[in-house]
Amino acid sequence: MSNVSPSLVIEDLLKDFGPVPALDGRMVRVLNGISLRADPGSVTTLLGSNGAGKSTTLACAQGLLRADGGTIRLLGQDPYGAPPALRSRVGVMLQDGGLPPSLRPIPLLRHVASLYQRPADINALIERLGINEFSNTSIRRLSGGQKQRVALAAALAGNPEVVFLDEPSAGLDPQSRQVVFDLITELREAGLCIVLTTHLMEDAQRLSDYVYIIDDGLNVAEGTVAELTARAAHESTAQALSFTAAAKLELPLLPGHLLLLEPSPGEYRLEGVRDAHDLATLTAWWAELGILPETLSMQPRSLEDVFLEIADKGNDVN
Numbered sequence: 078m079s080n081v082s083p084s085l086v087i088e089d090l091l092k093d094f095g096p097v098p099a100l101d102g103r104m105v106r107v108l109n110g111i112s113l114r115a116d117p118g119s120v121t122t123l124l125g126s127n128g129a130g131k132s133t134t135l136a137c138a139q140g141l142l143r144a145d146g147g148t149i150r151l152l153g154q155d156p157y158g159a160p161p162a163l164r165s166r167v168g169v170m171l172q173d174g175g176l177p178p179s180l181r182p183i184p185l186l187r188h189v190a191s192l193y194q195r196p197a198d199i200n201a202l203i204e205r206l207g208i209n210e211f212s213n214t215s216i217r218r219l220s221g222g223q224k225q226r227v228a229l230a231a232a233l234a235g236n237p238e239v240v241f242l243d244e245p246s247a248g249l250d251p252q253s254r255q256v257v258f259d260l261i262t263e264l265r266e267a268g269l270c271i272v273l274t275t276h277l278m279e280d281a282q283r284l285s286d287y288v289y290i291i292d293d294g295l296n297v298a299e300g301t302v303a304e305l306t307a308r309a310a311h312e313s314t315a316q317a318l319s320f321t322a323a324a325k326l327e328l329p330l331l332p333g334h335l336l337l338l339e340p341s342p343g344e345y346r347l348e349g350v351r352d353a354h355d356l357a358t359l360t361a362w363w364a365e366l367g368i369l370p371e372t373l374s375m376q377p378r379s380l381e382d383v384f385l386e387i388a389d390k391g392n393d394v395n
Contacts, residue, residue, distance in 0.1 A: 084239045084270035085115040091146030092133050107133050109294035120271045122281045125291035126388055131274050139169055168237035170228045172244040178217035182208050182227045193235040202230045221248030239270040246280050278381035297387055306378045318347045320370040329362045
């Protein structure tokens, strides 16, 4: 990671909830030692299944919840009970709630901007995010994607140094999604520290400089997208190869770890490829029958592949 001074540092974070009646009044440990850092000029992404601890981690990092153990330093200070001077340097975009339902977007955003000493150019944000298109509609009547655009503008209204974005592209149409992506990229280039959560792996792969994967309240993997996908490819025991050829070919008998399927006519998938010998087995079959595939692909592993493998391992353990 970068050698610059981090904007957010979390070390061995613990958080308990309870008492839980279903567990005889016992406390439940939600965070079991999360550690992470986020740097200025960088997009740091937290990934995890529902209940993994992402939202609780961010709530502690933002100062909305008091940690039960470990340390948090947001711009050098403990965010819980922090003074207004710190809060004015931080923007938070929540996926749900946080916007007064009876107000219209532009008066709301101008009011939010007026609360800061050094506000952002709110009119430029309104135009950039296309909020003028629905400016006469109250918040409660906006679509999910429209609310997301207003929430993002509100998070940026104070010209923050650190911004927390919870599912920033949820519900957006493709054009609005691209606008949000471009804006996040510009904010990163301007030196903001951006902490992002998303369930959309394509978004995470495209935007992230550094990724933490969380499961059961613990860090289970971290690194750049390239590091995570390369590590997974190295550690994985098998990959898949796809090709197209004539439909309904007589499939050969293959070694037990290989599985050749025809999911749809003429579309074939060889699962369980471990090394070049497995590829040779396939090409020998092609040569025997005189098959020349029309297309052939062996896709590099994606962040989604890494995430799903980690989630599957966690389910196996549980």
